[in-house]
Structures are given as structure tokens and as C-alpha cells.
Amino acid sequence: MGDGAVTLGAVAGFVLAYLLGSIDFAVLVARSRGEDIYHMGSGNPGAANVLRNLGWRAALPVMLGDMAKGAAAAALGAALGGSEAAGWAAGFAAVIGHCFPIWHRFRGGKGVATAFGAALWLQPLVGLALVAIWAGLLAATKVSSIGSLAAMAALLPILVAIDTPAAELVWAGAIVGLVVVRHAANIRGLLFGGVRTVRSDTRPP
Structure with missing residues (x-):
């Protein structure tokens, strides 16, 4: 089977990955604490907003959960589709699910941790590099989006450098x-001011 071939298994993996990605751990963790993440801070249902408003003890399971669903989606896609390209496609589907979750009225987050999880499963060293870039810049700037955007900017150049097939790059x-x-x-x-830091609105953990 060609790495870029579209099969029934790959399509099934894509759909299942979307449904898996639609599980929003920020919503669930906040709800378990009697809070509505959509009405806190920036309103974004993601780990950074949870960190700012509910502390690191709430943010950590959100981050790990989002990464886990990205990894699980990539693993499922690769298994059903029979190729690494199908794994990346399923990772994309999981990110779509995170951003536009069917279980949460299509009001989702930004997909960074889910993307990290998919990369960690498919290319562990690449995934670790992305997490390191994000964590390093977050520590230096206290702005999660700077680390997130830098990590995403690095993904394709790293994959190209290790001779990743074109179908996976797509x-x-x-x-x-x-x-x-x-x-x-x-x-x-970032360009015009008004960026939130991880210290903004932060509650004690």
C-alpha cells in the first residue's frame, strides 16, 4: 500500500479521530470544579486558560489529556489506515475535533497540545522537540502563544530535514x-498589544 493511499480504514480512522479529538478536557476539568471555562479569562477551552484561572493542578490533566487524545488518534489512524500518512491525517482530524468539537457545540480550543500528542506518537523525537520549544519559550516569555506558534513553525522544517515523505508533510x-x-x-x-501571560488572572493552584 502506498503511504499516501486513501483506504476505507484511513477514512474510518479520520472520522474516529475527529470524535476523539472532540473530547475537551478543559471543559471537563473546569466543570468538575464547578466552573465554566467558556466564562473564564479569555474564554478559550484550553490548557493555558485553565492555568491562568484554575492553577497548574487543573491545567496539567488538561494538557496531558489533550496530548493523549492526539497520540491515540494518530495511533488509531495509522493502525486503521496502514500508513504513517494516515496517522498524520488522523492527527489533523483530532486537531479539527479539538478546535470544533461536536460534543461541545463546536466551541473548541486551538489544538496545540493535541498536535503535540500526534507528533509524539508518530515521530517521538520531533514531538519532544516541539514540546521543548513550547516549554522553553513559555518559561522565558510567560506567553503560551509565543511558544505554541514557534513550535508549529518548526514542525515542517524538522520533518523536511529528516526526509519525511510528501504525503505526511501535507x-x-x-x-x-x-x-x-x-x-x-x-x-x-502580539503585534498590537494586549497579549495575556500565564500569570494573568491566575488563581492559586
């Missing part, structure tokens, strides 16, 4: 594109 590029589009407001904030 789906990885789709992940990057969607995550960047979801950061449009953050990019405007």
Missing part, C-alpha cells in the same frame, strides 16, 4: 495551518 502542514489560524487573535495581540 497532513502535518494542515495541522500547522489550522493551529496558526486558531491563533489569529493571539497574533494580533
